[in-house]
Amino acid sequence: MAVSVHPFFDPDTCSYSYLVADPRTRQAAVIDPVLNYDPARSISGTQTADDLVALAQVHRYEIAWILETHVHADHLSAAGYLRTRFPEARAGIGQGVDEVRRDYLRSHSCRPTAIEFDALFADGDEIQLGDQAFQVLATPGHTPACVTYRINDMAFVGDTLFMPDFGTGRCDFPGGSARQLYRSIKRLLALPGDTRLFVGHDYAPGGRVYRCVTSVADERLTNKHVRDGVSEEQFVAMRNGRDAQLKAPRLLDTAVQANLFVT
Numbered sequence: 245m246a247v248s249v250h251p252f253f254d255p256d257t258c259s260y261s262y263l264v265a266d267p268r269t270r271q272a273a274v275i276d277p278v279l280n281y282d283p284a285r286s287i288s289g290t291q292t293a294d295d296l297v298a299l300a301q302v303h304r305y306e307i308a309w310i311l312e313t314h315v316h317a318d319h320l321s322a323a324g325y326l327r328t329r330f331p332e333a334r335a336g337i338g339q340g341v342d343e344v345r346r347d348y349l350r351s352h353s354c355r356p357t358a359i360e361f362d363a364l365f366a367d368g369d370e371i372q373l374g375d376q377a378f379q380v381l382a383t384p385g386h387t388p389a390c391v392t393y394r395i396n397d398m399a400f401v402g403d404t405l406f407m408p409d410f411g412t413g414r415c416d417f418p419g420g421s422a423r424q425l426y427r428s429i430k431r432l433l434a435l436p437g438d439t440r441l442f443v444g445h446d447y448a449p450g451g452r453v454y455r456c457v458t459s460v461a462d463e464r465l466t467n468k469h470v471r472d473g474v475s476e477e478q479f480v481a482m483r484n485g486r487d488a489q490l491k492a493p494r495l496l497d498t499a500v501q502a503n504l505f506v507t
Contacts, residue, residue, distance in 0.1 A: 251456045254278040254292050257319040258445045260456045263296055265305050266374025272305035275400050276313055277322035293322040297329050312337040313402025314390040315344045321503045336363035340389035347418035385425025386413035402444040407458050409449050411469035414487050422483035426476050437461035
């Protein structure tokens with residue numbers, strides 16, 4: 245039986261989060277939950293997370309996992325809030341989070357307490373969800389902590405890969421690597437062509453309708469950065485050149501501190 249996927253979109257950060265459930269057992273996982281945040285007033289809100297909670301209650305889902313694909317630099321995670329709503333849920337992220345923490349502490353004088361995740365996932369780990377399971381794929385490059393969660397014919401790729409008309413994630417954060425990202429993406433694009441890829445953001449180039457899902461076949465054919473025929477050297481040159489011109493995310497320090505540490 246296929247899992248059910250419910251996407252939630254935060255227009256302020258163009259972020260997608262997902263509620264993924266095993267329909268028979270009603271066990272569910274939340275992937276990349278978003279905490280609403282107004283930087284001008286330094287006020288956070290829970291509307292997007294509350295919409296997710298409400299839907300979980302309607303379907304009588306038991307939230308077993310809160311999963312992060314990476315340490316987000318452009319929005320605040322709602323994982324902490326959701327753990328107050330679902331105390332039995334476990335929180336997990338890729339084991340590369342320790343490298344992200346070390347890089348952050350080397351460049352900042354603060355010594356806050358690290359957020360405690362219940363699980364740090366390695367490549368190849370499995371995460372049970374009712375009768376089914378996610379397979380963890382290490383997909384570093386955007387950050388060292390990036391992982392993809394694959395279940396059946398679906399993969400939740402975070403910021404590793406975007407819709408074909410937008411391309412790929414940036415690699416200029418500490419520990420990022422365009423070469424590593426290329427190899428991670430090629431690993432994803434070696435999955436069967438009908439594998440559905442659920443992205444962490446969509447910026448809707450040209451004002452098209454926002455979308456959260458693409459496929460391996462479509463990415464291989466049309467991704468503007470990494471379609472078939474683009475070599476590793478071509479990609480690295482493009483990605484590094486593009487990243488050198490990008491502005492830092494407006495919530496960079498706020499988001500990384502909130503998503504890594506208890507301050």
